[in-house]
Amino acid sequence: xxxxxxxxxxxxxxxxxxxxxxxxxxxxxxxxxxxxxxxxxxxxxxxxxxxxxxxxxxxxxxxxxxxxxxxxxxxxxxxxxxxxxxxxxxxxxxxxxxxxxxxxxxxxxxxxxxxxxxxxxxxxxxxxxxxxxxxxxxxxxxxxxxxxxxxxxxxxxxxxxxxxxxxxxxxxxxxxxxxxxxxxxxxxxxxxxxxxxxxxxxxxxxxxxxxxxxxxxxxxxxxxxxxxxxxxxxxxxxxxxxxxxxxxxxxxxxxxxxxxxxxxxxxxxxxxxxxxxxxxxxxxxxxxxxxxxxxxxxxxxxxxxxxxxxxxxxxxxxxxxxxxxxxxxxxxxxxxxxxxxxxxxxxxxxxxxxxxxxxxxxxxxxxxxxxxxxxxxxxxxxxxxxxxxxxxxxxxxxxxxxxxxxxxxxxxxxxxxxxxxxxxxxxxxxxxxxxxxxxxxxx
Amino acid sequence: xxxxxxxxxxxxxxxxxxxxxxxxxxxxxxxxxxxxxxxxxxxxxxxxxxxxxxxxxxxxxxxxxxxxxxxxxxxxxxxxxxxxxxxxxxxxxxxxxxxxxxxxxxxxxxxxxxxxxxxxxxxxxxxxxxxxxxxxxxxxxxxxxxxxxxxxxxxxxxxxxxxxxxxxxxx
Numbered sequence: 001x002x003x004x005x006x007x008x009x010x011x012x013x014x015x016x017x018x019x020x021x022x023x024x025x026x027x028x029x030x031x032x033x034x035x036x037x038x039x040x041x042x043x044x045x046x047x048x049x050x051x052x053x054x055x056x057x058x059x060x061x062x063x064x065x066x067x068x069x070x071x072x073x074x075x076x077x078x079x080x081x082x083x084x085x086x087x088x089x090x091x092x093x094x095x096x097x098x099x100x101x102x103x104x105x106x107x108x109x110x111x112x113x114x115x116x117x118x119x120x121x122x123x124x125x126x127x128x129x130x131x132x133x134x135x136x137x138x139x140x141x142x143x144x145x146x147x148x149x150x151x152x153x154x155x156x157x158x159x160x161x162x163x164x165x166x167x168x169x170x171x172x173x174x175x176x177x178x179x180x181x182x183x184x185x186x187x188x189x190x191x192x193x194x195x196x197x198x199x200x201x202x203x204x205x206x207x208x209x210x211x212x213x214x215x216x217x218x219x220x221x222x223x224x225x226x227x228x229x230x231x232x233x234x235x236x237x238x239x240x241x242x243x244x245x246x247x248x249x250x251x252x253x254x255x256x257x258x259x260x261x262x263x264x265x266x267x268x269x270x271x272x273x274x275x276x277x278x279x280x281x282x283x284x285x286x287x288x289x290x291x292x293x294x295x296x297x298x299x300x301x302x303x304x305x306x307x308x309x310x311x312x313x314x315x316x317x318x319x320x321x322x323x324x325x326x327x328x329x330x331x332x333x334x335x336x337x338x339x340x341x342x343x344x345x346x347x348x349x350x351x352x353x354x355x356x357x358x359x360x361x362x363x364x365x366x367x368x369x370x371x372x373x374x375x376x377x378x379x380x381x382x383x384x385x386x387x388x389x390x391x392x393x394x395x396x397x398x399x400x401x402x403x404x405x406x407x408x409x410x411x412x413x414x415x416x417x418x419x420x421x422x423x424x425x426x427x428x429x430x431x432x433x434x435x436x437x438x439x440x441x442x443x
Numbered sequence: 444x445x446x447x448x449x450x451x452x453x454x455x456x457x458x459x460x461x462x463x464x465x466x467x468x469x470x471x472x473x474x475x476x477x478x479x480x481x482x483x484x485x486x487x488x489x490x491x492x493x494x495x496x497x498x499x500x501x502x503x504x505x506x507x508x509x510x511x512x513x514x515x516x517x518x519x520x521x522x523x524x525x526x527x528x529x530x531x532x533x534x535x536x537x538x539x540x541x542x543x544x545x546x547x548x549x550x551x552x553x554x555x556x557x558x559x560x561x562x563x564x565x566x567x568x569x570x571x572x573x574x575x576x577x578x579x580x581x582x583x584x585x586x587x588x589x590x591x592x593x594x595x596x597x598x599x600x601x602x603x604x605x606x607x608x609x610x611x612x613x614x
């Protein structure tokens with residue numbers, strides 16, 4: 001985890017020069033009414049098909065194209081075509097595409113590239129994006145990765161394409177912490193686990209002997225804060241990924257839960273129940289500090305989440321008689337309710353962009369995930385199911401993951417939806433999954 | 444063997460408590476001598492009921508080991524008071540026994556809130572027992588939120604059974 005390969009960029013200057021000439025025109029409208037770029041993604045080619053620890057380079061070329069296509073399809077910005085059903089390309093075509101032919105299949109944009117095995121054992125993945133009608137290059141990047149990191153090169157390529165065409169920040173090259181669930185409903189085994197943003201490179205962290213809940217990656221990806229019942233009650237721990245060791249965030253006889261990092265990673269926000277009364281507290285992430293109490297009512301205050309600049313906290317409270325969402329300054333002052341749509345509102349999460357707060361709305365026999373502005377205006381519900389819960393934001397604030405519980409069986413699944421409400425899909429996990437938490441873009 | 448020694452210890456501590464306490468306790472309130480204690484190498488007689496002071500004895504001696512709550516509520520009603528009174532009565536007989544009250548919720552709540560709500564419920568039961576004269580220091584609480592449902596369906600009846608505070612003796 002600590003030793004991430006350096007991703008080498010080549011010809012980065014071309015990216016800057018091409019942006020001046022490229023004009024994006026002509027889009028299609030999908031079923032939700034959103035504009036969407038049709039992008040053709042044939043298999044990446046290879047200068048020489050050789051065996052690597054990750055497989056044959058020609059096979060990798062197809063797999064990289066599949067990951068790019070799958071990534072782009074997760075957003076409301078693209079309608080990817082291929083690699084299935086598209087012909088393979090040659091090395092010369094990588095820099096001289098057959099524009100007329102691709103225009104003929106309806107592509108507005110075209111992704112080309114190659115996978116090359118370097119003599120030092122690394123892989124070079126070339127990534128090119130073209131505007132088909134203008135016959136112009138929009139992105140040219142190369143990533144040198146260790147063979148086990150080849151998927152990251154695909155995500156980086158997808159991020160470059162996504163950023164260039166949407167104007168948004170990248171998010172595919174990022175990771176998810178979540179809870180892997182097995183066993184009967186009455187005695188679920190819940191393990192801390194991590195995976196790439198698309199579900200790949202899955203790894204279990206805890207063995208399931210103790211109930212594990214609500215993980216969050218630290219901003220530097222070095223540790224995970226979560227709740228464990230290893231001492232037969234809810235307590236917040238920081239798990240260090242490199243060493244495999246964990247420590248209590250604060251020593252207390254009371255139950256602690258609902259942990260979140262501050263954006264700078266220096267503080268941990270959590271809830272503590274004292275004599276049945278739950279309030280929000282903040283403590284140094286380094287450990288050993290004195291907790292600072294931030295709320296002070298007889299009601300339940302929990303589910304705190306920092307604004308990206310760290311100046312404010314959104315949280316839920318039932319002080320009005322039902323769960324509702326409130327915003328306050330990071331020191332606890334200026335508490336104001338922002339949810340007024342009826343029913344209960346819970347699990348607020350401030351977007352990394354700062355512009356939206358995602359939440360769970362409970363009412364009418366359903367749990368639905370939605371978004372609203374930090375002032376409470378512009379509420380929009382994104383999902384509709386028996387029980388959708390606990391949204392988490394992609395690093396760029398354009399996509400939300402949450403978990404869905406099935407009525408009766410109690411089986412759970414990690415789900416994803418674009419912030420417009422389009423492109424809902426299940427994230428494949430080895431077993432059931434809940435409490436997803438999206439980390440920042442990888443360094 | 445472990446239970447026997449625990450019972451013997453309980454007996455010893457009880458005697459000390461009696462000796463140092465102005466309020467007298469009748470001998471019949473004390474637990475009987477442990478079966479199979481040291482010196483008794485003969486045939487062990489099967490007990491006719493649960494070992495006094497044990498979790499089994501607790502469950503057999505009281506109205507119920509749990510009380511139930513309405514949706515999103517944590518208040519203790521008259522029926523709950525009666526149930527807790529029977530628990531308090533037993534706890535007064537075994538003043539060295541400690542209990543943990545587990546607070547639980549149904550599945551129709553968000554995870555963090557349910558941990559907080561379960562804590563509220565467990566604490567309501569604890570406060571009621573304390574009001575009945577049980578030393579609060581003998582009662583610990585834990586909330587499992589919605590993590591350990593007892594009824595496994597998704598009906599109103601299932602949820603009603605899962606909104607509970609369960610008293611468990613610490614053996």
